Amino acid sequence: MTDLLDFARGPALQFSLAVFVFGVVWRLVSLLFMPRLKDKSAIRSGAKPTMIAAVAEFFRRMLPKPEFAKRTRFTTINGWVFHLGLAIIVLTFAPHVLFIKSLTGLTWPALPNIVIFAVGGVTVVSLILALAHRLSSPVLKLISTMDDYVTWVVTITPVLTGLAAASHVGLRYETLLAIHILSICVFFVWFPFGKLMHGFLVFLTRGEMGAQLNRRGIKL
Amino acid sequence: MLTTEQVQIAADKFTALTGGNIAPYLEACVHCGQCAEACHFYEATGDARYTPAYKLVPITRAWKRSKSPLSWFGLGKTVKTEELEEWQDLIFDSCTMCGRCSAVCPMGIDISAIVAATRQAFAAAGMGPEDFMQAAENVRTKGSPLGLTSNKLVDRLEWLEDENDMEFPLDKKGAEILLTVSSIEMMKYPDSIVAMGKLLDHAGVSWTFSTKGYEATNFGFLSGKMDLAKLGVTRIVEAAEELDVKTVVIPECGHAYGVMRWSGANILGRKLPFEVLHITEFLADLKRAGKLKLKPLKGSITYHDPCQISRRGGAADAARYLLDDFAEDFREMTPTANFNWCCGGGGGVQAMASATDLRHKVFKIKMDQVEATGADTMVSSCANCRLTMDESIAHWKWDHGLNSLVEVMAENLIE
Ligand code: SF4
Ligand code: SF4
Numbered sequence: 117m118t119d120l121l122d123f124a125r126g127p128a129l130q131f132s133l134a135v136f137v138f139g140v141v142w143r144l145v146s147l148l149f150m151p152r153l154k155d156k157s158a159i160r161s162g163a164k165p166t167m168i169a170a171v172a173e174f175f176r177r178m179l180p181k182p183e184f185a186k187r188t189r190f191t192t193i194n195g196w197v198f199h200l201g202l203a204i205i206v207l208t209f210a211p212h213v214l215f216i217k218s219l220t221g222l223t224w225p226a227l228p229n230i231v232i233f234a235v236g237g238v239t240v241v242s243l244i245l246a247l248a249h250r251l252s253s254p255v256l257k258l259i260s261t262m263d264d265y266v267t268w269v270v271t272i273t274p275v276l277t278g279l280a281a282a283s284h285v286g287l288r289y290e291t292l293l294a295i296h297i298l299s300i301c302v303f304f305v306w307f308p309f310g311k312l313m314h315g316f317l318v319f320l321t322r323g324e325m326g327a328q329l330n331r332r333g334i335k336l
Numbered sequence: 337m338l339t340t341e342q343v344q345i346a347a348d349k350f351t352a353l354t355g356g357n358i359a360p361y362l363e364a365c366v367h368c369g370q371c372a373e374a375c376h377f378y379e380a381t382g383d384a385r386y387t388p389a390y391k392l393v394p395i396t397r398a399w400k401r402s403k404s405p406l407s408w409f410g411l412g413k414t415v416k417t418e419e420l421e422e423w424q425d426l427i428f429d430s431c432t433m434c435g436r437c438s439a440v441c442p443m444g445i446d447i448s449a450i451v452a453a454t455r456q457a458f459a460a461a462g463m464g465p466e467d468f469m470q471a472a473e474n475v476r477t478k479g480s481p482l483g484l485t486s487n488k489l490v491d492r493l494e495w496l497e498d499e500n501d502m503e504f505p506l507d508k509k510g511a512e513i514l515l516t517v518s519s520i521e522m523m524k525y526p527d528s529i530v531a532m533g534k535l536l537d538h539a540g541v542s543w544t545f546s547t548k549g550y551e552a553t554n555f556g557f558l559s560g561k562m563d564l565a566k567l568g569v570t571r572i573v574e575a576a577e578e579l580d581v582k583t584v585v586i587p588e589c590g591h592a593y594g595v596m597r598w599s600g601a602n603i604l605g606r607k608l609p610f611e612v613l614h615i616t617e618f619l620a621d622l623k624r625a626g627k628l629k630l631k632p633l634k635g636s637i638t639y640h641d642p643c644q645i646s647r648r649g650g651a652a653d654a655a656r657y658l659l660d661d662f663a664e665d666f667r668e669m670t671p672t673a674n675f676n677w678c679c680g681g682g683g684g685v686q687a688m689a690s691a692t693d694l695r696h697k698v699f700k701i702k703m704d705q706v707e708a709t710g711a712d713t714m715v716s717s718c719a720n721c722r723l724t725m726d727e728s729i730a731h732w733k734w735d736h737g738l739n740s741l742v743e744v745m746a747e748n749l750i751e
Contacts (some may be wrong), residue, residue: 325444
């Protein structure tokens with residue numbers, strides 16, 4: 117079984133990271149280099165510099181305005197829970213910290229395993245709730261595409277396989293670890309092709325919206 | 337039934353329209369559904385079809401199939417006849433381009449801009465509600481969607497002069513201000529025109545109407561017929577240049593303001609040679625300069641924000657500044673200003689008979705909002721909102737008053 121682990125750690129990870137990096141850069145570059153219409157309307161006096169407005173809008177949209185908070189409460193809170201959960205697991209689980217160090221040379225303190233387990237559990241529940249919402253809300257059912265479901269599967273699988281590997285349940289540790297790494301490889305490969313790209317596109321869209329609101333003097 | 341050629345024209349147009357300003361939006365939707373909660377059509381009906389993100393489907397499909405970075409996989413679905421037919425009412429009848437969905441969208445997607453682009457593709461394929469598309473064509477043949485030709489304008493102005501014992505300057509070279517009109521006002525609410533004239537005269541403004549560039553509404557833009565949009569903008573620009581005015585004032589019409597102020601230069605292809613102000617902005621400037629003397633306004637009132645002036649236009653404060661110290665009992669709606677609900681008739685929806693029932697349903701949201709304030713009267717600064725709301729008021733036999741801001745101001749001028 118070390119063969120499988122070697123494969124996962126070696127060629128599979130390298131390949132998937134290459135697809136991830138190339139794919140993300142390709143999609144971003146092809147969008148950024150598209151011809152754009154320059155707005156010729158007269159900017160409202162008192163507008164901020166565009167870049168500042170774009171960055172401010174990125175942060176502002178992290179929470180809904182009070183006018184919408186009640187109506188979007190579940191999506192907002194649940195969205196925050198699984199995004200934060202994923203970030204905590206990816207960035208602060210001791211083996212991940214080591215892995216990132218081996219890849220980039222950068223390091224930081226890890227959180228205790230028990231905390232990571234708890235966060236992992238909460239994240240899984242949150243992702244399941246997100247799917248249940250998607251399958252039960254008429255609005256979400258209507259607008260969902262295959263991408264949404266594939267993305268859900270490739271997102272929850274590494275969390276589940278990671279929890280299994282870290283708690284040594286079922287198979288041998290090496291096998292579990294190999295499966296976990298392979299599930300991450302699938303995540304990396306899918307990333308540039310599906311809606312996971314929103315992790316990068318969000319900078320463009322919120323920025324563009326912020327620039328437009330600023331130009332018009334609209335304070336949302 | 338659409339022909340294959342029509343579908344191809346629409347598909348090509350979709351592709352041509354997805355430049356760098358729109359493409360990231362089409363790729364970024366995470367299908368979270370939050371925009372539904374902001375859209376009055378969903379709010380009023382509970383029908384998931386009205387979800388704003390769903391309105392993006394045709395253009396997104398065309399984009400993914402033909403131009404997106406992933407298109408070479410050839411996996412995207414092609415735009416189909418049935419699809420275009422199925423989406424027509426979503427793109428026209430049930431989107432007022434109010435921008436409320438974009439205010440809630442966590443990705444910051446400009447849905448109304450995408451609907452505007454989608455309308456262009458539908459229009460190119462010969463689609464769109466017949467009455468509405470005809471009203472847009474009237475711009476070419478009659479100078480205005482409601483058939484307000486230049487001659488009719490002169491006739492109506494003369495009639496209003498006689499009725500009100502006042503004079504309207506027309507084609508006055510060297511005036512500082514070119515005042516435009518909405519044909520909705522001229523045909524249905526001429527008192528608004530009189531009110532604007534009185535307010536400007538009271539403040540000693542040097543202003544004029546023009547027989548060449550008078551129609552402020554831009555049905556070309558709303559219908560997706562961009563040649564007509566350009567014609568509308570050009571008429572005003574040429575008139576303003578000929579008369580050598582510094583400022584073009586847009587009357588009480590939200591979309592007229594939105595199009596001229598924020599899209600006019602882009603449609604024309606060059607910067608506008610004048611400043612564009614909505615009448616509320618212009619009056620606010622006059623008030624700031626101490627040139628408006630008004631008696632206090634009696635009775636309780638609330639203000640309906642035209643979407644294109646507040647949420648999409650950035651001028652929500654102007655009306656409030658005018659009402660401040662003037663309205664004795666002013667009550668804000670909840671939500672208000674940039675988050676206020678749409679009247680249901682923007683984006684040309686007012687001119688689509690097929691959307692009548694839907695508009696009435698949407699107006700119930702406004703009725704609830706107004707009733708919650710306890711105010712007797714609602715005022716607004718858009719003749720299109722006013723017409724939409726007047727029709728729904730009659731439909732529901734609602735007992736609250738509706739008025740125009742310029743009219744209540746003119747009625748309370750200290751002569
Ligand atoms: S722009 Fe307004 S009407 Fe159109 S989808 Fe968005 S919220 Fe609904
Ligand atoms: S709120 Fe924005 S991201 Fe969410 S479904 Fe609507 S358009 Fe898409």
